[in-house]
Amino acid sequence: xxxxxxxxxxVELETDALKYSKETPTGPVAELIRRIEAGKAKLEWDAKLGxxxxxxxxxxxxxxxxxxxxxxxxxQREHIHPGNPRAxxxxxxxxxxxxxxxxxxxxxxxxxxxxxxxxxxxxKPTDTPVIQRIDNCLECHASSRTMGVPGHLFRSVQTDRRxxxxxxxxxxxxxxxxxxxxxxxxxxxxxxxxxxxxxxxxMGDDFLQAKSTPSLGGNQTRLxxxxxxxxxxxxxxxxxxxxxx
Numbered sequence: 711x712x713x714x715x716x717x718x719x720x721v722e723l724e725t726d727a728l729k730y731s732k733e734t735p736t737g738p739v740a741e742l743i744r745r746i747e748a749g750k751a752k753l754e755w756d757a758k759l760g761x762x763x764x765x766x767x768x769x770x771x772x773x774x775x776x777x778x779x780x781x782x783x784x785x786q787r788e789h790i791h792p793g794n795p796r797a798x799x800x801x802x803x804x805x806x807x808x809x810x811x812x813x814x815x816x817x818x819x820x821x822x823x824x825x826x827x828x829x830x831x832x833x834k835p836t837d838t839p840v841i842q843r844i845d846n847c848l849e850c851h852a853s854s855r856t857m858g859v860p861g862h863l864f865r866s867v868q869t870d871r872r873x874x875x876x877x878x879x880x881x882x883x884x885x886x887x888x889x890x891x892x893x894x895x896x897x898x899x900x901x902x903x904x905x906x907x908x909x910x911x912x913m914g915d916d917f918l919q920a921k922s923t924p925s926l927g928g929n930q931t932r933l934x935x936x937x938x939x940x941x942x943x944x945x946x947x948x949x950x951x952x953x954x955x
Contacts, residue, residue, distance in 0.1 A: 721859045728824070730860065731845060735827045737819035738803055742768055743841055753839055759943065760833040762808045762815055766943075771799045771806055777955055778933070778947035780913070781896030782873045783865065785830070785847060786812045791873040792913055793937045795898060795947075800955055805862065810941040817841070818862065825860035855883055864955060866895040871914040894952060898936065901949035902929045910952075911936075 723730035734740070745751035753764035766773060778795040782788075789812040790796050799806040807816030814830035821827045828847040832840040855863050866882040867875045875881070875896070882892050890908050899910030911927030932945070939945035 723860070730824055733824055735819070735821045735824060735843075737821040737827060738769055739817055739819040739827065739829060739841075740821070746838060746841075755835045759808070760815065760835075761831050761839045762806065762943070764839075765806060765815065765817065765831065766799060769801070769804045769806075771801050771804050773799065773943040774948070775799045775801065775951050775955075776942065776944040776947065777951050778898040778942070779896055780873045780898065781867050781869045781875055783867065783875060783896065785816060786814070792869075792871060794941075795937065797942050798955070799943075808942075818847075820862070826856070826862055827860070866893055866897075866909055868909075869896050869913050873913070897952065898930075898933055898947040899927070899949050899952060900930050900933060900946040902931065903949055904929075910947075 721728065724732070742751060746753065751768060753761060753768060755761065756763045765771070777798050779798065780790065780792040780795040782790050784790060784796055784807060786796070786807075786809055789809045794810055797808045799808070803820045805816075805818040807818075812833070814832055817829040817831055819827050819829075826847075827843065828845070829841055829843050832842075834840065850863070864884040866884050866888070868879040869875055873896075882888065882895065884893050890903075890906050892909065894908050894910035895912065897910050899908060905925065907925060907928060909927075911930055916926055933939050933947070
C-alpha cells in the first residue's frame with residue numbers, strides 16, 4: 711500500500727515544465743467559466759441551495775452521487791459537524807463540495823495536463839456567480855498521498871461527536887483495495903449491505919464498540935436521527951456512490 715499511495719518526492723509545480731499556477735486550465739470548469747464570461751452560459755441562483763444546482767446541471771454532476779462527510783477535514787471545516795455534514799457530488803472529472811450555511815461552494819476539476827484544479831464559488835445571489843481559483847487546497851491535495859502532484863484523495867478517520875479528527879488513531883487512505891472494515895470513518899453511509907462491517911455512521915465512543923459490535927452503524931436506510939436531510943439535494947449518502955468515489 712505504501713509504495714502505491716506515497717511518493718518519495720513532490721513535483722515542482724512552478725517549473726517551466728508545469729507552471730501550475732500560471733498555465734490556463736483546460737478542464738470542464740475552466741471551459742464553463744469561459745462560456746459564462748462570453749455570455750454563452752447563464753447560471754441561476756437557487757433560494758435554498760445557492761449556486762449548487764446550476765453547477766450540477768452545467769457540469770453534469772448528478773445529485774444521486776451525493777456522499778456526506780462529517781469529519782472536519784476540508785477548507786470550511788468550521789462549518790462541518792455531524793449535524794451539518796459536507797456533501798460531495800462527483801462525476802469522472804468534477805467534484806463539488808456543499809455545506810449548508812457555508813460561504814462558498816467548493817469546486818474541483820481534473821485538468822488533463824495540470825492535475826487537480828481548485829475553485830470556490832461565493833454563495834451570494836448575484837447575476838453571475840463569483841468563481842475564484844485557489845491554491846491553499848494544495849496543502850493536502852499536493853502531497854505524498856496524491857503521488858506528489860495536485861490530485862484528490864479519500865480518507866477514513868475517527869472523530870469525536872463534534873467531527874474533530876482523532877489523529878492518534880491514524881488516517882486510513884481509501885481506494886479500491888481497502889477492506890470494507892476500514893472504510894468510511896467520518897462519513898455517513900446509507901444502504902443495506904448485510905453483515906459486512908464498515909466504519910461509517912460512527913463517532914465518539916461508538917468506535918470503541920466496533921470490535922464487539924462490528925455491525926454498529928451499518929445498514930442505515932435513513933439519516934434523520936443524525937441531522938435534517940432536507941437541507942441537501944438528496945436524503946442519502948449511498949454506499950454505491952461511496953464505493954465509486
